Amino acid sequence: MSSNKSNQQNQNTKDNHVEESSVEEKNPQVEEPQTEEAQETQEPKMEDTFREKNDFAKNWDDKAINTWVSVMGSGKAFVEDTNVLVFDPYRESRHPEDWETKEIEAFLKGKLKNVKETRRGALIAELKKRVSIDRAWSEQDILQYYRTGEEPKKTKSGVWLRDITRDNRNVSSWTDAELTAWANEEIHTTINSQRLINEINQRFDLTIPTNTTDRQRVKQAIHDDQKRIDDNEQAKKKGELTEMNSAHIESVLNRYIESVKPGREIDTQTATVAQNRLESLFAYVVKLEGRAMADGLDMIKKAFVEHRNGVFGPSAAQRFTHLVKGDKERHLAMVESFMIVSSPNKHQRKMTDFKAMFRNFPQDQMERLADYFANYA
Numbered sequence: 029m030s031s032n033k034s035n036q037q038n039q040n041t042k043d044n045h046v047e048e049s050s051v052e053e054k055n056p057q058v059e060e061p062q063t064e065e066a067q068e069t070q071e072p073k074m075e076d077t078f079r080e081k082n083d084f085a086k087n088w089d090d091k092a093i094n095t096w097v098s099v100m101g102s103g104k105a106f107v108e109d110t111n112v113l114v115f116d117p118y119r120e121s122r123h124p125e126d127w128e129t130k131e132i133e134a135f136l137k138g139k140l141k142n143v144k145e146t147r148r149g150a151l152i153a154e155l156k157k158r159v160s161i162d163r164a165w166s167e168q169d170i171l172q173y174y175r176t177g178e179e180p181k182k183t184k185s186g187v188w189l190r191d192i193t194r195d196n197r198n199v200s201s202w203t204d205a206e207l208t209a210w211a212n213e214e215i216h217t218t219i220n221s222q223r224l225i226n227e228i229n230q231r232f233d234l235t236i237p238t239n240t241t242d243r244q245r246v247k248q249a250i251h252d253d254q255k256r257i258d259d260n261e262q263a264k265k266k267g268e269l270t271e272m273n274s275a276h277i278e279s280v281l282n283r284y285i286e287s288v289k290p291g292r293e294i295d296t297q298t299a300t301v302a303q304n305r306l307e308s309l310f311a312y313v314v315k316l317e318g319r320a321m322a323d324g325l326d327m328i329k330k331a332f333v334e335h336r337n338g339v340f341g342p343s344a345a346q347r348f349t350h351l352v353k354g355d356k357e358r359h360l361a362m363v364e365s366f367m368i369v370s371s372p373n374k375h376q377r378k379m380t381d382f383k384a385m386f387r388n389f390p391q392d393q394m395e396r397l398a399d400y401f402a403n404y405a
Contacts, residue, residue: 310358
């Protein structure tokens with residue numbers, strides 16, 4: 029009996045061990061969570077390390093950082109001597125208005141990476157709003173300047189050989205130097221040559237036939253006119269008129285008198301050219317220095333006296349003054365003043381306030397003109 033009881037206890041003990049072993053196999057031990065100290069020993073993310081080391085990437089997302097590393101590798105982050113990034117993963121998506129000026133300039137110098145060339149036009153247009161760039165320069169000229177530091181080429185007289193605005197500008201806005209350069213065949217344009225010759229005639233007071241195809245003739249006419257200008261400079265120094273100055277004044281007056289003589293049929297074009305030549309003559313004489321101005325005014329006054337019953341008479345002198353392209357009030361002041369001093373009515377001259385007549389002229393010219401007409405004419 030005692031032996032049977034002992035055997036039963038041993039069997040129960042074995043059964044319990046089997047059950048415990050089976051439970052352990054069914055429920056393996058669960059790993060306990062790692063402590064904070066254990067987590068800190070793990071390797072940090074590359075992107076986080078990049079942000080910590082580079083302030084410029086502080087707000088970049090992981091994708092931007094990975095793109096930057098892929099593009100730049102171990103290259104320098106910034107354009108030399110600037111804080112402009114050589115590559116900015118967000119730059120391509122930004123509007124030109126959001127680019128810094130130094131960024132655009134770095135792009136034009138070829139210092140930036142991964143910017144499409146198709147953006148160049150918009151970036152240059154934005155740069156022109158911020159930086160003084162000659163309107164004559166093309167995109168290629170601007171690019172060349174930023175890449176090499178060299179400006180586009182000019183003629184000997186300082187005119188741009190290429191000017192993207194020239195063909196679209198009215199010839200009246202061309203400078204004297206541009207017209208001369210065209211006559212010398214230094215620059216080219218799609219503008220009709222007749223329009224240019226007509227402008228040259230008015231500007232330089234010449235009579236070149238507008239249908240001429242002989243550019244040498246145009247060139248020589250301008251050269252002769254330049255000689256007259258040079259002589260005028262000499263006259264300024266001496267304070268007197270040269271023979272060429274006198275010949276020019278006399279020639280303009282004679283052509284005006286012949287062109288708009290009362291009694292003949294005069295079309296608008298003829299009247300416009302004649303009246304503007306007279307205005308150019310007034311401006312020319314007023315700019316003379318010293319005694320030369322008074323001598324030039326005397327020549328004009330003489331013509332007014334001789335033709336006071338004709339082309340410079342009360343009913344004819346102001347017929348076409350409205351066609352003057354410049355300051356009409358100044359032009360009228362000159363015409364009316366010459367009419368007053370050429371009139372036999374001396375009382376009218378004494379009653380005229382010439383300073384008021386010439387109020388629209390620069391101060392020094394106003395005083396000299398008022399003095400001449402009040403005291404010497």
